[in-house]
Amino acid sequence: MVGYAAIVLWRCLSSAGAQAATLDPAQINAGEYLSRMGDCAACHTAAGGKPFAGGLKMSTPVGAIYSSNITPDKNTGIGHYSEKDFSKALRQGIAKDGHHLYPAMPYPSFSKITDSDVHDLYVYITQRVVAVDQKNRGSDISFPLNMRWPLAVWNTVFLEKKPYYSDPQKTADWNRGAYLVQGLGHCGSCHTPRGVGYQEKALDQNSKYYLSGGTLEGWHAPNLRGDATTGLGQWNAAEIGQFLKVGHTERATAFGSMTEVIHNSTQYLNDADRQAIAVYLKSLPADGNYRAQVNNNATTKALDAEISTAPGAQIYVDNCLDCHLSSGQGEANRYPTLAQNPVVVSDDPSSLINLVLNGSRAPATQFSSKPVKMPGFAADLDDQQIADVVTFIRHGWGNQASTVSAGQVKEMRQLTANKNQADQ
Numbered sequence: 001m002v003g004y005a006a007i008v009l010w011r012c013l014s015s016a017g018a019q020a021a022t023l024d025p026a027q028i029n030a031g032e033y034l035s036r037m038g039d040c041a042a043c044h045t046a047a048g049g050k051p052f053a054g055g056l057k058m059s060t061p062v063g064a065i066y067s068s069n070i071t072p073d074k075n076t077g078i079g080h081y082s083e084k085d086f087s088k089a090l091r092q093g094i095a096k097d098g099h100h101l102y103p104a105m106p107y108p109s110f111s112k113i114t115d116s117d118v119h120d121l122y123v124y125i126t127q128r129v130v131a132v133d134q135k136n137r138g139s140d141i142s143f144p145l146n147m148r149w150p151l152a153v154w155n156t157v158f159l160e161k162k163p164y165y166s167d168p169q170k171t172a173d174w175n176r177g178a179y180l181v182q183g184l185g186h187c188g189s190c191h192t193p194r195g196v197g198y199q200e201k202a203l204d205q206n207s208k209y210y211l212s213g214g215t216l217e218g219w220h221a222p223n224l225r226g227d228a229t230t231g232l233g234q235w236n237a238a239e240i241g242q243f244l245k246v247g248h249t250e251r252a253t254a255f256g257s258m259t260e261v262i263h264n265s266t267q268y269l270n271d272a273d274r275q276a277i278a279v280y281l282k283s284l285p286a287d288g289n290y291r292a293q294v295n296n297n298a299t300t301k302a303l304d305a306e307i308s309t310a311p312g313a314q315i316y317v318d319n320c321l322d323c324h325l326s327s328g329q330g331e332a333n334r335y336p337t338l339a340q341n342p343v344v345v346s347d348d349p350s351s352l353i354n355l356v357l358n359g360s361r362a363p364a365t366q367f368s369s370k371p372v373k374m375p376g377f378a379a380d381l382d383d384q385q386i387a388d389v390v391t392f393i394r395h396g397w398g399n400q401a402s403t404v405s406a407g408q409v410k411e412m413r414q415l416t417a418n419k420n421q422a423d424q
Contacts, residue, residue, distance in 0.1 A: 023127055031124025034117055037273075038110070038184040039265040040125075043067050052125070053077075053132040058104050059217050061198065063141035065102050073131040086122045087115075093155060100151035102139075103158075108203060109186035112164040112179065158199040177280025178205070180273060185265075190214055190221035190257065205284055212287040213346065218415050219256040220350040222342045227286040230342045240278035244269065247363035250332040252341070253372065255360040256351060262363040299396035300327045312392030315385055319377060320393075328397040334372050339397035349390060349404050353412045356386050383409040 035041065044067045046055035054069040072079040078086065078096075085096040093107035094100055101107065113121075139146055164179045181187045182204055191211045192200040202210035211224040212231075223231035232240065239249045244266040247254040254262050266274065302308035303317065303326035324330045328338040338344050343351050354360075359376030362368075377386065383406040390409075394401035 023123070027120055028124055028128055031120035031122070032128065033268070034121050034184060035124060036265050036268040037180060038121075038186070039261055040070070042260050042264040043105075044070050050130070050132045050134070052129050053134045054136055055134065060102070060104060060141070062145045063139060065104055065139040065141065066137040067105075068101075068136045069132065069134050070125060071129050071132040071134075072126045073133050076133055076135050077131060079126070079131060081126075083119065083122045086125075087118045090118060090121070092159070092161065093151070100148045100155070102151070103154065103198065106186035106189045108159055108200065109183055109188060111159065111161055112183035114163050117184070154197060154199070158197065160203060171279070173276045173279040174283060176273065177276035177278070180277055181211075181280055185277070187211060187224070190216055191224050208285075208287045211281075211284060213348065215348055215350050217257070218350060218354050218412060220343075220346055220348040221257070222346060222351070223287065224281055225284040225287050226282070227342075229340060229345055230347070231286065232281060232342075233286065234340075235282075237275065237278035237282050240281055241271065241274040244274045244277065245271075246365050246368045247371075248333050248336075248368075251337050252343075253334075253336045253362050255343075255355060255362070255374065259361060259363040262365060267363075267365040267367065296398045297327070310392055310395070312385075312388030312390070315381065315389040316392055319381075320389070328393075338393050338399075340399065344393055345399050345401040347402070349394065349401070349408065350412065352390055352393070353386065353404060353409055354416060356381075356390055357409070357413055358416055378413060383407075383413065 041051050043056055043058075044052045044054050046053070046057075046067075049055050050071075052069070052071045054067045056067040057064050058067065069077040071077040074080050078089075081089070081096050088094050089096070089101065089107075091107060091111045091113060093103065093105060164183055166175045167178070170178075188200050188203060188211060191214055192202055193209055193212060193214045195201050200214075201207065204210060208225075213223040214221050225231045226233045228234055234251075235249075239251070243249050243252065243254065244262065246267070247259065247262040269277075299308070302310075303313065303321070306317075308314075323335040324338050330337045346352075355374060355376075357376055357378045359374045361373045362371040364371045381389070386409045387404045387406045390404045393399070394404065
């Protein structure tokens with residue numbers, strides 16, 4: 001009996017030793033890098049919570065849902081998942097027990113991930129992430145909308161179950177960038193408009209809707225296509241790479257949800273991957289909604305001469321001019337320009353309204369100094385005053401964007417106040 005026990009123990013130790021021997025550090029590092037690219041920790045970590053343990057609240061049109069525990073805990077996480085189970089959840093949105101995940105989990109994008117990258121991710125998460133015993137939280141979606149079976153129909157209609165196809169007519173950089181943007185980077189989750197089924201209207205460059213801008217939780221993720229005024233038409237590849245690395249360029253600064261993407265994800269990418277992403281994005285043509293650029297200095301002259309009578313002009317002078325200047329040019333790498341800024345002239349003013357109301361902090365990175373903070377004016381200005389100053393900015397310096405109403409500001413104030421209260 002003792003001999004049998006010794007044999008069993010020897011086999012267990014041998015098995016554990018063999019498993020440890022197969023854990024290639026390079027593979028673990030590759031998996032960690034991929035988890036950074038996918039920004040997994042950001043969505044699966046609640047404020048003040050433990051990494052990957054879930055609980056982050058995400059708003060949807062039908063109610064809030066909470067991200068799941070993806071640590072290797074066997075009771076509350078995915079410690080009991082095989083690699084096949086992991087792949088099915090990641091690329092098809094189906095958990096081990098068969099229930100369907102909400103498409104807030106970007107599995108339509110992750111379906112493009114290669115088998116080898118899925119393997120490296122699985123090894124990293126199951127072998128290096130610390131297991132946390134934390135139960136998943138149910139959604140706030142009420143019956144009958146909380147039933148999961150309709151998601152199977154959703155998948156049948158909208159999910160493309162195929163990995164990324166490398167285009168032999170394109171360069172290696174273009175293909176690498178396309179794979180990262182469309183797949184693990186899941187950029188379309190925020191930057192592509194949604195349809196009536198809450199699906200992304202496009203999943204790749206074959207549609208003009210892809211990365212043409214989308215609105216989510218009070219922020220409008222801007223157009224990433226080649227439009228000169230509302231997109232990246234005026235940016236070069238180096239500027240895109242710099243923005244992904246440090247969170248700002250001479251013309252723009254990250255804000256809102258993008259600060260978390262840069263803080264948790266893109267600052268950790270290597271320069272080659274950031275360059276590949278830039279090459280791919282610069283290849284996307286304009287979406288066809290042409291808007292002429294009109295640069296003029298009439299606003300600057302009126303502000304300098306203190307003769308502007310436009311609604312919102314004095315509010316701009318009192319609250320905005322010190323940082324963004326009378327020229328609207330701001331300060332390079334600190335305060336972004338307002339003249340011909342895609343966020344300012346966007347058809348959807350949500351981000352600009354949100355910024356003036358609530359402010360935002362630039363991302364903190366390993367490459368930059370203390371991040372700059374844009375203050376919010378919700379407590380100091382009423383809805384009409386904020387509407388006036390936002391409209392002044394959207395009309396000034398040749399910007400040709402629509403007027404913002406007090407009603408739009410009121411809606412944003414209520415939306416963000418409710419969200420902030422719920423997050424506390």
